[in-house]
Amino acid sequence: EPEVTQTPSHQVTQMGQEVILRCVPISNHLYFYWYRQILGQKVEFLVSFYNNEISEKSEIFDDQFSVERPDGSNFTLKIRSTKLEDSAMYFCATPPTPRETQYFGPGTRLLVL
C-alpha cells in the first residue's frame, strides 16, 4: 500500500514557539490535507491544499497556521505561536484523486508546554 510519511513523530515545544510539521505525500498525489486529533477526541479537518494553494480551511485553521509545499515534495504545516490547546496528533493525508481513499501518515504528536 502507498505510504505517507511524517516527521517528526513527536515534538515537544514551549508555548509561543513556532513549529513546523512535515509530510511527504505519495508521489503523483495532488490533493493534500491536514487533520488533527486532540487526545481522546475525533479527527478534525484543518486544511486542504491543491495546486499550490489552500482549497478550504476549517475554523480551527486561524492566522497562526500556514501550509506550503516548499519543494514540490514536502508538504508542511506551520504553527507560528503555539498554544497549549494546539497539543494534538497532526495527520497529513492524500488521496490519488478527490473522492478516493485518503491515505494518512503516521502522525506527529505535538505537545505544547
Add this chain to the structure above:
Amino acid sequence: SQQGEEDPQALSIQEGENATMNCSYKTSINNLQWYRQNSGRGLVHLILIRSNEREKHSGRLRVTLDTSKKSSSLLITASRAADTASYFCATDAVGAGSYQLTFGKGTKLSVIP
C-alpha cells in the same frame, strides 16, 4: 451538525466472535470510509464504500451502507486480539468543497484472547 457518529462507543468481545460497529451521519455523502487506529498511532484505511454501493467486503471485513437511513455498519468476523483498536467512520459529504473527511468519535473495540 454532527456527521459520522459511531455506536457503540466501546465494545468488548471474545476472540472468535463477530464485532459490529455502526455509523450514522446527517448529510448526503459521496462516499464513506472506515479507518482503524491502534492506540496513539496513525489511521489505517480499511474500506471505502460509495454512495451508490450497498455492501463491500474485504477479507474478514464487511461494510454496508444504507443511504436512506444515513447509516453504515462495519462487521469484523472471527475477531482476533490484533483487531483491538478504535474504528472510525469518515464521510465525504456532498458539498464539502475540497472533499475533506468528517470523522465520528469512533468505537473502541477490545478483543479478549
